[in-house]
Amino acid sequence: MMRSKGARELGSWGTCIRLFSCSLVLLLFASRLSVASGEADAFALPGVGARPGGMGGAFIGLSDDVESIYYNPAGLGNLIQSEASAMYQAPSLDTSRSFVAVSKRWVNPVLPGSFGFGWLRLRSSDIELTNTDEQVIGSDTLTNDLLLWSVGVHPFAHWSFGATAKYFRFAFNGFKESGFGADLGAHAQYNPFRMGLVLTDIGGTTLKGNSIDPSGGQVSDRVPARLKSGVGLVFNQPFNWPLSLAWDLDTLVKLQDAQDIKTNTGVEVWTFHDSAALRAGYRESGGPTLGFGLRFGQFQIDYSFLLSLQLKDEHRIGTTFRF
Numbered sequence: 086m087m088r089s090k091g092a093r094e095l096g097s098w099g100t101c102i103r104l105f106s107c108s109l110v111l112l113l114f115a116s117r118l119s120v121a122s123g124e125a126d127a128f129a130l131p132g133v134g135a136r137p138g139g140m141g142g143a144f145i146g147l148s149d150d151v152e153s154i155y156y157n158p159a160g161l162g163n164l165i166q167s168e169a170s171a172m173y174q175a176p177s178l179d180t181s182r183s184f185v186a187v188s189k190r191w192v193n194p195v196l197p198g199s200f201g202f203g204w205l206r207l208r209s210s211d212i213e214l215t216n217t218d219e220q221v222i223g224s225d226t227l228t229n230d231l232l233l234w235s236v237g238v239h240p241f242a243h244w245s246f247g248a249t250a251k252y253f254r255f256a257f258n259g260f261k262e263s264g265f266g267a268d269l270g271a272h273a274q275y276n277p278f279r280m281g282l283v284l285t286d287i288g289g290t291t292l293k294g295n296s297i298d299p300s301g302g303q304v305s306d307r308v309p310a311r312l313k314s315g316v317g318l319v320f321n322q323p324f325n326w327p328l329s330l331a332w333d334l335d336t337l338v339k340l341q342d343a344q345d346i347k348t349n350t351g352v353e354v355w356t357f358h359d360s361a362a363l364r365a366g367y368r369e370s371g372g373p374t375l376g377f378g379l380r381f382g383q384f385q386i387d388y389s390f391l392l393s394l395q396l397k398d399e400h401r402i403g404t405t406f407r408f
Contacts, residue, residue: 124339125292125306126253128207128229130347131371131391132156133184134172135403139376139389140351141366143333145281145315148272150405151188154203154235157281157315158247159272161199161237164190172403180209186233198238198245205231214258227257237270245272253292253308262294266308279317279333286310289341309341328356364389376401383407 137144148160151168174182188201237247249268270283290308351366362378376389391399
């Protein structure tokens with residue numbers, strides 16, 4: 086399987102079982118919490134990438150390509166190639182989402198790893214502006230941006246660690262709001278298990294900006310800290326079948342304000358000598374997802390369809406190049 090190339094090999098089953106048990110305890114604890122939404126980073130919560138999108142947004146446990154910049158920076162330590170990736174989500178109600186990312190691997194006998202940059206943008210155009218009498222006086226474009234600077238290292242045979250510095254920016258009709266935050270991640274591989282743990286927006290990320298009311302002064306919002314865990318399984322040619330199989334289950338727990346839980350899960354199957362993939366998944370707060378991927382040498386193209394149970398369905402297309 087193409088993704089297994091970035092994975093480090095084999096480990097002790099005793100350690101594997103203990104780590105897997107701890108992850109299950111975390112998932113069971115998280116499942117007792119209720120579901121909520123409507124945060125300052127709501128535009129980023131659906132995730133990025135056509136490949137993870139087809140797997141229900143479940144990618145923290147696998148964390149094996151450049152999109153780890155968003156999901157788990159520790160995954161950058163698992164990569165054995167440099168990568169560049171781009172995703173475009175087709176407009177819905179004049180709103181589109183896009184993501185670009187690039188990572189550069191360095192080789193070191195003691196501390197190998199990769200560093201990378203990612204940029205997520207949501208853009209809503211032609212939003213009507215009205216006066217106090219509800220008369221349309223014009224239109225404007227709303228933008229939400231998330232910039233990510235990440236590094237991941239692989240200091241031990243089965244463990245990788247990573248960190249991300251991030252910058253949020255919101256702009257609409259003269260109003261701007263922005264702020265810096267940080268994430269920390271860890272990732273373990275004990276075949277066939279993959280386990281990831283990420284603490285995002287440590288301590289909460291405060292966004293500050295100017296009020297559109299001249300007498301309003303500054304305004305602020307907060308992106309709450311979240312604990313995200315993922316457990317995955319990767320099987321290469323099980324029972325000597327000509328395919329590779331990967332499964333991931335992610336849980337996102339909000340640690341500040343009203344606690345809530347979101348769970349995503351997905352599966353991926355590669356076949357035809359790792360040149361074609363089928364994917365399916367489910368987002369607890371969204372709905373089922375489907376996707377496929379094709380690989381031609383160092384180039385890969387992915388598509389995903391995200392069926393929404395509440396809002397509009399989504400289509401994502403992405404490309405990845407490894408060098």
